[in-house]
Amino acid sequence: MTEYAAAYQGAPGAFSEDAARAFVGATAALLPCWKFEDVFLAVESGRAAYGVLPIENTLAGSVQTSYDLLAERSLTIVGETVHRISHALLAPRGSQVAMLRQVLSHPVALAQCEGFFRRHAQLEPVPVYDTAGAVERVVREGRPEQGAIASRRAADVYGADVLAEAIEDHPENYTRFLLITTPARAAEAAAPPRAAAAGHKTSLVFLMANRPGALVECLGHFASRGVDLAKIESRPLRGRPFEYVFYLDLIGDAGEARVAEALAALAGSTAMLRILGSYPRDAGTSAARVRPGT
């Protein structure tokens, strides 16, 4: 019944496909999806066992649609992985940089290569829905004046030429991906044998009472128990302009005593609270590990 090990957004060759392979293995069957919502649908319907979702990029920031879907739907986070993002300029076989006029890619990828476009003023950036899909299109259409920005690997997937590598402005370019599944499968697969050398992380979403000091009260439940926060994110509440829901990532497992106590206290300070999942932490998200110099 479950046809695919994992569903991801984008075309084959997408960065999300790399992340999916890191989660479920190099030979597992993967389902490419057009939209993030389709990833949720594939997992909810049982068509795929797991879904893979980009949640934040160290240059572009949070992936807002992913946050919204985590709150609106009922899937559980069971893993995270951090991938280095490096962009290559690809084009139909035989094309050269000097022949190109248009370069297609996802708007975030285009924005991360601004310096490259400044150095090649004849190139017009053209936004499309995904990076690998842009490569598929320029190879299919075969116009020597149209290139695409995507992973180096997408060149092999679609038979494109690599005209330039590592064209991003900033090398510290990482995307954090989440592995999501149904609560039933998460319970079945609980206590996985895989060791979590970096400990665990717990993600949650809450809606607080709209009164002065409410956010400090909510966060204070963690601080007073020595529970560290890895990330806080606010998103607008639909239908209630200028009110927000908050997403927190904390260091620790929801089953640990001090984390469980903090969550129980938080439930008393909020109008809505949902634990999105506890999962082994990817050491790559530890700021200390990758911070240069200090």
Added chain:
Amino acid sequence: MTEYAAAYQGAPGAFSEDAARAFVGATAALLPCWKFEDVFLAVESGRAAYGVLPIENTLAGSVQTSYDLLAERSLTIVGETVHRISHALLAPRGSQVAMLRQVLSHPVALAQCEGFFRRHAQLEPVPVYDTAGAVERVVREGRPEQGAIASRRAADVYGADVLAEAIEDHPENYTRFLLITTPARAAEAAAPPRAAAAGHKTSLVFLMANRPGALVECLGHFASRGVDLAKIESRPLRGRPFEYVFYLDLIGDAGEARVAEALAALAGSTAMLRILGSYPRDAGTSAARVRPGT
């Protein structure tokens, strides 16, 4: 020397142009800019007296590029205004919905009209850089199968037909815009005669020490003095993966005693703190006013 009253991102007919008119008047000379960064450049160079910047939308959330530029550059926020966003389907004269195959617009506008695309399955959404620019293009190219999603007013600006109005999924769709200028001009124009019925708001950005409980300590300086927070936003720190800068909007003027005290205390808890501006608050950003039912 100052040729324009205000610079804004987008083409004439853009929602940002409406906001600019609300700030500087219906007849003032406005400078349309291709990118947000160009708005900053126009104000910094003295070409425009003020810049207008969308900062958050009640459905799509924060405008991440605007936040980054506020921290990276040195302009000051001197005003805010909230505008209702309503999307219309526009097309070259004589076209009809049944003839359309492609609809061009900004990705956020396309996402806000998902229901419309579901009801008209023959329409392919095509992402482009701005809403009004999409109308300009479909009118210039004059292909009856290509439409655009933008404000109703853009139809008048470019001579397009209005095929449908209010096609957005959700009516509670507002964008908050900021008015920015140079610190010198802000000082000159200080204490404006215009009354601020809703009081003032202050925006700031800070980088906190990377240790457990640091965010609670920072926010506690406001809570303990009864200073209310209107918004908190985190953005990645370039070159330091998985570290963040925080943006706060608080209710009050930086010159008020309890706000000034809180800011002085915050300076002691942070590695970097910059006040982005104190400005009259638009009553439309008060959640209570527009909240339905409660």
